[in-house]
Amino acid sequence: MRLAYEKRGRVLIVKPLEKRMDLSITDDFKKQMEAFIKEGQALFVLDLSEVDFVDSSGVGAIIACLRMLGGNGDLVIAGVCEKVMNLFKLTRMDRVFQIFSSSDEALTGFHS
């Protein structure tokens, strides 16, 4: 899976570059996130601005990443398109994750 990442202070912005977060890439995604967490990274912005579809495995993978932090960090989501937002609302994920319109706004949210 193609993934871009950028460190801004203590926050790592992780940006999947695939259009679809589905079964074909979620294993890779979880492994990459696990590696970041093992290296000590605790604060994440997951930038989904390139993604236009998330299936149930994608949702499951994002939740799994939050659980991997074990309460010792946070993962927020940014750049969600309408279709994906509908899925997040449907699963009530929007009540678990803070969701921002962009990575910059998410970073501001972290700093405040």
Added chain:
Amino acid sequence: MNDAPLSKLTGETAALQASILHHFRYSLGHEWQSQNPGDIALAVSLAVRDRLVDGLLETEKRYRETDAKRLYYLSMEFLIGRSLGNNLYNLGLFRSCGDALQELGFDLEELREHEWDAALGNGGLGRLAACFLDSLASLDMPGFGYGINYEFGLFKQEIDNGYQREKPDSWLAELMPWEIGRADEACIIPVYGRIEHDRDRLGNYNPMWLDWKVIVGVPVDMPIVGYGGRTVNYLRLYSARSSTEFDIHIFNEGDYFRALDQKIESEKISKILYPSDTLEMGRELRLVQEYFLVACALRDIVRRYEENHRGMEAFPEKVAIQLNDTHPALTVSELMRILVDEQALSWEQAWSITTRTLSYTNHTLLPEALEKWPVNLLEVVLPRHLQIIYEINRRFLQQVVEVWPDDPDRLRRMSLIEECDNKQVRMAHLAVVGSHSTNGVAALHTELLKKNIIPDFYELWPERFNNKTNGITPRRWLLKCNPMLAGLISDTIGESWITDLGKLRLLEPYAADAGFQDAFMRIKQVNKERMAAIINEKVRVKVDPHSMFDIQAKRIHEYKRQLLNVLHIIHEYFCLVEDQIEPEAPKTYLFAGKAAPGYWAAKQIIKLVNNVGAVINHDSRVRDLIKVVFIPDYRVSLAEKIIPAADLSEQISTAGKEASGTGNMKFALNGALTIGTLDGANIEILEEVGEQNIFIFGLRAEEIQTMQMENSCHPREHYLHSPAIQRVMDALRNDRFSENEPGLFKWLFDKLVEQEDEYFHLADFHSYVHAQEKASREYRKPGNWAEKAVLNVARIGKFSSDRTIMQYAGEIWDLKSIR
């Protein structure tokens, strides 16, 4: 550039002709010389469609500008039939189109025969939905249909050795000119999965619906034009597609076919209409279909609402949703899920919005037809909805306890959950609880609903219950299917009846007028001659168009009692050949209708009709005084030919079983007299047309109920005390009509004589025979018969679906005409 002959036409007719030629060449890619009538018909439809699209866009603009409240009619079935003729009439282009085609050397009537019926329904419920859409548009009301775009509609019926054989109805194999693709408005529907019980950021309980499968709902719109062409609404139909074309992971492993499994699995959802018109429970695919419809519809409705409104508080003021039977009852839980889970409203707010938006129509009195879904199936297919249904039930039962504190039986009766080994969700209870209005479809039906079927709910919420007697659209069921009669009526009293069917009352003074009667009966005769030609073509039986056409055309079902009709025919046959008693008038008995493929008894009844027909039609002693015919593949387009040809309309269900019926109204509107029981809308037809103009017989609903409660119906007694009944039943037992298949109809003897005769055939037999004799005697007095037939037409105005819709609009939906 086309090479069709030069036209001498002008104006609208010329424009229509040009459009037909344009589409023939550029949409279908044909040279004019090819002239295949099917393709010409298609080109005509495409030309008409262009004119609908203008109306569709203009109508939507009108609704948007006025921010009109909209009604959405959710139904698993829409039995539309053919659209070309209907659209031409409603647009006022029928004559123009005929002229345009005539100049090109084609006959519009012949071309119309090439159109496929859109059979996305089984019978009355689906056809009612279609009539309602026509009335909504004709009344300029913002009313839209939501349904499923079944790839295979109701099966085609063939008769082979007297038996029904089903063939697939691949209507979409034909290019459908009436569909406007709306792929850009596709929606994503999750289904299956599980609930994970979690906490949200604030520490509150947060049930998360995970591991669902995604189905994509892709809509097409069928324009629905009202009479006069001012308003064009639409019927939105959804097809199911997989969210991925194929699973690339599996494909990469080299298994192409397994990769396609997911795609095929998803597309099964909109593949086929379930062909039973009473019940199809327990089938997982059907449950998924029902949810698919509800989820797509609500996603679309909410999206459209949110385009112009902020917040959901005004939703009930801008949206009304009607549930056509319990098939879309999941709307209650789905709307709650959207409001609570996605819109983050409190339960109380969401519940208020839901109940004020939804209303429910009950269509059945048969207890076995009340839909229930196993809890363990819902747990697998719709886990979040099951949670929501449990919560609805918990709060509802709290209310019940407050009203009736020490009544555990009532709690058990009213609960949304039927507690038994295999717990079930009672969908009728869900629909009643989750809506502000529950209606029956005829006065008697609504009373029985309140008294017998769900009396606890009526006691709790009497204000929610109301009656909306069914109706039929006079455009399709008189103007289009019986143009000669429509023309006679219009020439006599003007055209206002087309949109105000009560105006038919103006015909009353003409009922006794010999000149009018003569014209009226000549039209009936022409219709009968046309039907006789169809009978000869389809089943190779020659019938006398001067005989009384006695017709029973409807779904085959024991409660509708095609069997009673056959028993009488056998009786009449024996009277003739054994007693030398001729029938009062020569009769042609015409049967038509489909049986659900899994309904053994109904299919045996079809076989019986055909076997009885084979014997009687070939018995030289009968001398053509009796003919019995079963016409295969009853559908809307065939109904449009059969109904205008009827003299006597059979509406003979066991009293208390038929919720309303609508075939009864169609026949009466076309000048047939009814022979029927006091059931469904027959009762109101009697009230309207007068007891002199209808042949009523049989036990009343209350009498039947009493006999059932007292167990005082003893069919064997009827058999023992009636030589006529003995003769008929013994003939069935003794293979008089099944010489080559011994024992074939013995089950009928067992069922009707030895067992309980559940539908009271024998109890009503003599009363029915008596009514038939009376009808035949009347038929021999042409002046009397004609007067009664005219009075039936004149007094049937109440049964226009325009009246029904105006009642729904005024009393349930708060919906206005937007002109």
